[in-house]
Amino acid sequence: SQTIHQWPATLVQPVGSPLSLECTVEGTSNPNLYWYRQAAGRGLQLLFYSVGIGQISSEVPQNLSASRPQDRQFILSSKKLLLSDSGFYLCAWSVNGAGGYTFGSGTRLTVV
Template sequence: SQTIHQWPATLVQPVGSPLSLECTVEGTSNPNLYWYRQAAGRGLQLLFYSVGIGQISSEVPQNLSASRPQDRQFILSSKKLLLSDSGFYLCAWSVLRNTEAFFGQGTRLTVV
C-alpha cells in the first residue's frame, strides 16, 4: 500500500535561519508531488508541484524553494526564513490519471 511520510510534525525556527522539510512516498512510482501551505483557518495555497525528478513548478514567488532529488522524495527549503513563512505545510502526492491526492500529516512551522 502507498504511504506518505512528512517530517517533522512541528518546528520552531528563528528568523533568518534555513529550512528543510522532507517528504517521502512509498508504494508508488513516478507520483505527482505537491507542497501546500495553509494559514490558520484558511484554505490551501499550492506552493510547488513536481511531475518528475528535477522537475519543479512554482505557483507563487516566495522565499521558498523545492527540490526532487529522487522519484519519491520532495524537499521544501529556504535559505533564510521570514516571519511570514509561518504556517502549516502539507506534502501530497497523486497519480497522473487518478488525481485523488494523498496528504501527509503536515508540519506546523513557527518562525520567531
C-alpha cells in the same frame, strides 16, 4: 500499500534561519508531488508541484524553493525564513488525480 511520510511534525525556527522539510512516498512510482501551505484559519495554497525527478514548478513567488532529488522524495527549503513563512505545510501525491490525492500528516512551522 501506498503511504506518505512527512517530517518533522512541528518546528520552531528563528527569523533568518534556514529550513528543510522532507516528504517521501512509498508504494508508488513516478507520482506527481505537491507542497501546500495553510496559514492559520485559512485555505490551502499550492506552493510547488513536480511531475518528475528534477522537475519543479513554482506557483507562488517567495523565498521558498523545492527539489525532487529522487522519484519519491520532495524537499521544501528556504535559505532565510521570514515571519510570514509560518504555517502548516502539507505534502501530497497523486498519480493522475483519478485515484485521489494523499496528504501527509503535515509540518506546523512557527517562525519567531
